[in-house]
Amino acid sequence: MSKETISYIVFASVLVLALILDLGLLSKKNKEITLRKAMQQTIFWVLLAIAFFAFLWIEDGQQKALEYISAYLMEWSLSIDNIFVFVLIFTSFSVSEKYYSRVLLIGILMAIVFRVIFISVGVALVQRFEWILYIFGAFLLYTGFKMFSSHEDKQFNPETSKAYRFVKRIFPLTTKDANGKFWITENGKRFYTTLFVVVMMLASIDLVFALDSIPAVMGISRDKMVIYTSNIFAVLGLRSLFFLLKGAVNKFEYLQQGIAVVLIFIGLKMLAAHWIDEWLSKNAEIFISLGVIIVCITISVILSMIKNRKESTKLNT
Secondary structure, X not given: OOHHHHHHHHHHHHHHHHHHHHHHHOOOOOXXXXXXXXXXXXXXXXXXXXXXXXXXXXXXXXXXHHHHHHHHHHHHHHHHHHHHHHHHHHHHOOOOHHHHHHHHHXXXXXXXXXXHHHHHHHXXXXXXXXXXXXXXXXXXXXXXXXXXXXXXXXHOXXXXXXXXXXXXXXXXXXXXXXXXXXXEEEOOEEEEOHXXXXXXXXHHHHHHHHHHHHHHHHHHOOOHHHHHHHHHHHHHOHHHHHHHHOOOHHHOOOHHHHHHHHHHHHHHHHHOHHHHHHHOOHHHHHHHHHHXXXXXXHHHHHHHHHXXXXXXXXXXX
16 A cells, blocks of 8 residues: 555545534534634644644655645635635625534535545646646736735625626525525425525635635645645635634735735746756755745734734724
């Protein structure tokens, strides 16, 4: 049995047990998640991701482990940016907080399935047509510059989005409160509720974010194990992170700029890969990528906290 096969088996086993524990045994249906529980679950998923990092280091060596933790941090920081849009979706459709947990669970599990498909297609394309990496690099540059200079996420209106219009066109919808049901039957015809729409919106919005995150991870590593595991661990932690940050997510004002700088860096790295490989070892590249991710995200969070403190001081004087 190869090392890669062992890693996949360990990852799948840990994933199933974690899902049973965190999403099954610890999450009661239609019950609001407290801040304390959200903190516990967030720590649980982060420690699990770090434990897998340690396993990869022991099983597959330093390089793959560092690629994984770099990709995970990239995905984790991008997932924080997703939360603002998730909050807007729940608010726009007036979803009761007691349904948040179940809706997020289903939406995230759907997102994982779609991401696995996206990753599989992306890896297959890169293996066959390596020049596609240059397209990914250019796309990340464009996305990074656009993200750095705009605040489009803050102007996002779920009810006018393409995803909502698509769902509305395909499925017969009802605005009735169905007590947590995803569909109801009236006069022999099935109508889909607001909760169903929100689940579809969450999954589709995550796919939009995946268009940035998956090429970004490929800029860090082309190893399928690294790409799959970093993505899935980050997405699974998104649910608890949502409850932890939903009231404070718009306080991270400079996080978007920090993520944008990382995307620009990775885009440039992908475009200049041929020359970089001649000058730097793979380990050096990974350490530089990891350092840039940590520094950019840390600085953006610190600057946001400083600005919030200044604004709070002004209001109190």
